[in-house]
Amino acid sequence: DAGVIQSPRHEVTEMGQEVTLRCKPISGHNSLFWYRQTMMRGLELLIYFNNNVPIDDSGMPEDRFSAKMPNASFSTLKIQPSEPRDSAVYFCASTLGDKQTQYFGPGTRLLVL
Amino acid sequence: AQSVTQLDSQVPVFEEAPVELRCNYSSSVSVYLFWYVQYPNQGLQLLLKYLSGSTLVKGINGFEAEFNKSQTSFHLRKPSVHISDTAEYFCAVRASNSGYALNFGKGTSLLVTP
Numbered sequence: 001d002a003g004v005i006q007s008p009r010h011e012v013t014e015m016g017q018e019v020t021l022r023c024k025p026i027s028g029h030n031s032l033f034w035y036r037q038t039m040m041r042g043l044e045l046l047i048y049f050n051n052n053v054p055i056d057d058s059g060m061p062e063d064r065f066s067a068k069m070p071n072a073s074f075s076t077l078k079i080q081p082s083e084p085r086d087s088a089v090y091f092c093a094s095t096l097g098d099k100q101t102q103y104f105g106p107g108t109r110l111l112v113l
Numbered sequence: 114a115q116s117v118t119q120l121d122s123q124v125p126v127f128e129e130a131p132v133e134l135r136c137n138y139s140s141s142v143s144v145y146l147f148w149y150v151q152y153p154n155q156g157l158q159l160l161l162k163y164l165s166g167s168t169l170v171k172g173i174n175g176f177e178a179e180f181n182k183s184q185t186s187f188h189l190r191k192p193s194v195h196i197s198d199t200a201e202y203f204c205a206v207r208a209s210n211s212g213y214a215l216n217f218g219k220g221t222s223l224l225v226t227p
Contacts, residue, residue: 031213043203043217056214091156095213102215104156
């Protein structure tokens with residue numbers, strides 16, 4: 001099992017540019033989560049999907065952030081336009097079922113200059 | 114809503130000494146509780162979880178935690194730590210009756226020295 005796959009692992013961009021983060025959940029998992037980790041705010045849930053449908057996006061910071069899950073094996077988190085305060089590590093996690101473990105990907109370290 | 118407080122941001126400890134990392138939660142409904150570990154530059158890995166049943170939960174790498182409903186706590190313990198246990202530890206909570214999303218604490222940095 002390859003685990004949750006995230007790409008890119010590192011991203012450096014300039015303010016105002018569009019950033020797209022990608023996630024491939026574990027095969028067969030039906031729930032997917034996007035988290036953001038910063039020193040100041042810790043781990044925050046941005047959005048989660050169940051069976052490809054967004055269930056709770058209340059953690060998405062503002063309209064500059066959007067997430068999609070076009071199929072069960074792929075999700076994207078897009079920031080447009082990016083700002084320096086978006087610099088963080090973004091994690092994707094997936095799980096199957098109610099009481100199951102959430103498995104985390106290695107994260108994407110984003111730096112916006 | 115559910116929330117978690119990890120009382121210690123950093124815990125230094127000598128190798129082979131016991132350690133306890135504290136976690137308190139707040140919720141008006143029954144909860145599931147989790148401890149995750151994050152090694153440098155890696156994602157989070159589940160150490161253990163409490164869903165129901167026995168309040169003493171054993172996890173990987175010799176860790177255990179005890180669910181105390183009256184004190185709303187879920188402290189993590191290990192009787193003898195190793196250098197390799199140096200990492201960030203996160204307590205997380207979710208309501209047992211709604212949604213799958215976890216609310217994480219701010220984390221506790223465990224530093225094990227010789």
